[in-house]
Amino acid sequence: MAHGRDTLVRDGRARPCRRTLRLLGSLLLVGTGLSMTGAVPAQATAPTPLDRVIPAPASVAPGGSPYRITRGTHIHVDGSPEARGVAEYLAALLRPSTGYRLPVTDHGAGGIRLRLAQGPFGAEGYRLDSGRGGVTITAARPAGLFHGVQTLRHLLPAAVEKDTVQPGPWLIAGGTVQDRPRYGWRGAMLDVSRHFFTVDQVKRFIDQLALYKINKLHLHLSDDQGWRIAIDSWPRLATYGGSTEVGGGPGGHYTKAQYKEIVRYAASRYLEVVPEIDMPGHTNAALASYAGLNCDGVAPPLYTGTEVGFSSLCVGEESTYDFVEDVVRELAALTPGRYLHIGGDEADSTSHEDYVKFMDRVQPVVAEYGKTVVGWHQLTGATPATGALVQYWGLDSTSAEEKARVVKAAQEGTGLILSPADRVYLDMKYTRDTPLGLSWAGYVEVRRSYDWDPGAYLPGVPEGAVRGVEAPLWTETIEDSGQVEYMAFPRLPGVAEVGWSAAGSRDWERYKVRLAAQAERWKALGVEWYRSPQVPWGAAGR
Incomplete structure (x- = not known):
């Protein structure tokens, strides 16, 4: 049997050499967001703040550890076909860039959970709770779950929008977002x-x-x-x-x-x-x-x-x-x-x-x-x-x-x-x-x-x-x-x-910074945009 340059033959069996083992180890660590030294990349230690979302949520309470989407993450739903539809949408959105299976299931706990329940949400509002053990989005209606998923999307790195596997890691800041629109x-x-x-x-x-x-x-x-x-x-x-x-x-x-x-x-x-x-x-x-x-x-x-x-x-x-x-x-x-x-x-x-x-x-x-x-x-x-x-x-x-x-x-x-x-x-x-x-x-x-x-x-x-x-x-x-x-x-x-957020929560000086942060997401999505000089785009605007 002929073997490539990156394998050795011992005891009659082909075994990978040290170079191959190092390469495989590197790839596995990249897939989990770790370097060869065990250090976590900078973006892993600083997930997108909860208040970086557009439109601005009604209420944000940051705190606690972030949740990390991994190869073992499941998306949990109740028995509602509408909730399952939103969950399948989310899974389809995340799979290409993460490379993870992200199965949708109505069993188990942890991971990402979408649930329909009564509460002060109205027809389109939602609550997002994030912590080390998982993320839960709760809404009274499926539209609220869908809007909560968009907030989850904004909280992930912009690379989540790409259609090829990216290194991650995929962190969601800890805390609670409570949200509902101003106008219908x-x-x-x-x-x-x-x-x-x-x-x-x-x-x-x-x-x-x-x-x-x-x-x-x-x-x-x-x-x-x-x-x-x-x-x-x-x-x-x-x-x-x-x-x-x-x-x-x-x-x-x-x-x-x-x-x-x-x-x-x-x-x-x-x-x-x-x-x-x-x-x-x-x-x-x-x-x-x-x-x-x-x-x-x-x-x-x-x-x-x-x-x-x-x-x-x-x-x-x-x-x-x-x-x-x-x-x-x-x-x-x-x-x-x-x-x-x-x-x-x-x-x-x-x-x-x-x-x-x-x-x-x-x-x-x-x-x-x-x-x-x-x-x-x-x-x-x-x-x-x-x-x-x-x-x-x-x-x-x-x-x-x-x-x-x-x-x-x-x-x-x-x-x-x-x-x-x-x-x-x-x-x-x-x-x-x-x-x-x-x-x-x-x-x-x-x-x-x-x-x-x-x-x-x-x-x-x-x-x-x-x-x-x-x-x-x-x-x-x-x-x-x-x-x-x-x-x-x-x-x-x-x-x-303007249509979603309360008038008192909107401020141009803060908004333009949040808007500039959207540029990396538009790049990942292949969206053309006008580089307005009113917005501090930084490197993303070049």
């Missing part, structure tokens, strides 16, 4: 109409949202430049109306199966999809697809520019409402979430009288198919339906009259989602030199997107009327995932914290 609506919007994004690209965005406990994905599915969802009763909407995009590219649309896969994937990350069909304006893709939707019976050409306000459904024709009902019925059947967004902004080619008539006809259709109306804040120029939410995208410079309508609606019971364009529109340029984005709402640097309070943003609005915040990303200039990420990061985590 913490959203981001992706405009897939100006430029189309594939199912996989949308899934990548969903994963990035989940990392920061965002719970709503608003998909802008129709506009002048493209219709992106298949509607069986009006097939040319997708096949013709979806055949292009800004600049004249190939466009695209989601089949019903593809849309359902996006909804399923979002739900697995505890995000609710809110689909938007914008109307009566922003409808050129629909008007081009069906001549009968135009008052003159003539279909306009497809549109690949970026102007707004020129299109309108024909409010006086009954066929318009047949169209609306068919679209709402089919989209509602595909969407298990509670909401359907009907747009309503920049309907400059629709008279005020026609706008009011249209909204009075359309809002009951949404309710008929079991959904709650969401509309842009221009809906307050009509009469928002009972229970409707309006999404405010105005600026500091928005007219007093327009703001007064929004305030009045809020005072009368309409809920508000705050998306001020000069604070949280992710498509706004950071500075004059930003190569992507627009600047009609001004330049929005990282501090500006973070340093505001939704509860006090519109004077006269009852604080209880504010349901949350949402960061829209319009895509006139955005064509791929890398560009989405460059515009979203580092602003998106700040908006997530």
Whole structure:
């Protein structure tokens, strides 16, 4: 028998030589996070502090020894299939970088435990307890467990995000985190109409949202430049109306199966999809697809520019409402979430009288198919339906009259989602030199997107009327995932914290340090981001 240079033959058997034994020993020690001298690497003695998390938790009490994930760690759950689903998600997240099996089991103790139990958690809150013997995440609802898992993820070294085995060690600081969100609506919007994004690209965005406990994905599915969802009763909407995009590219649309896969994937990350069909304006893709939707019976050409306000459904024709009902019925059947967004902004080619008539006809259709109306804040120029939410995208410079309508609606019971364009529109340029984005709402640097309070943003609005915040990303200039990420990061985590954390717990000077620490995680995830000079990135920003 031939043997390699690193083996010796004794007593008729091949044995590893000393060099091989040393190499194997080194590899084993690296796998457990120890050096040949038995010393623990620096990161092992200084796990990520409990208060380094984004969004900032409601309460942090550090103390005690850290917990170390090892080859023998199990993930324990109760008998709940929802808890098991979160546990399987966690195991799948940790296995590639740790190289450990991390079996999910409903037996035994220690390790990582996910448990559902009654407590002061609300629908999305959780408690995380960490010590030498293990980590326990407790929540009343599965969404709380999932958000607790994101906190656990933030407490581990950034290398945990990589898809190859890393040396570790995998320490979680000792102590207790108690947490629950300030607002129930913490959203981001992706405009897939100006430029189309594939199912996989949308899934990548969903994963990035989940990392920061965002719970709503608003998909802008129709506009002048493209219709992106298949509607069986009006097939040319997708096949013709979806055949292009800004600049004249190939466009695209989601089949019903593809849309359902996006909804399923979002739900697995505890995000609710809110689909938007914008109307009566922003409808050129629909008007081009069906001549009968135009008052003159003539279909306009497809549109690949970026102007707004020129299109309108024909409010006086009954066929318009047949169209609306068919679209709402089919989209509602595909969407298990509670909401359907009907747009309503920049309907400059629709008279005020026609706008009011249209909204009075359309809002009951949404309710008929079991959904709650969401509309842009221009809906307050009509009469928002009972229970409707309006999404405010105005600026500091928005007219007093327009703001007064929004305030009045809020005072009368309409809920508000705050998306001020000069604070949280992710498509706004950071500075004059930003190569992507627009600047009609001004330049929005990282501090500006973070340093505001939704509860006090519109004077006269009852604080209880504010349901949350949402960061829209319009895509006139955005064509791929890398560009989405460059515009979203580092602003998106700040908006997530604005929606999750109590106003009194937020401070820019402390936040920017926590934000800088996220850079290593983004590197590990392959996320593009803007190196804002307002953030002390250090070596990670180079």
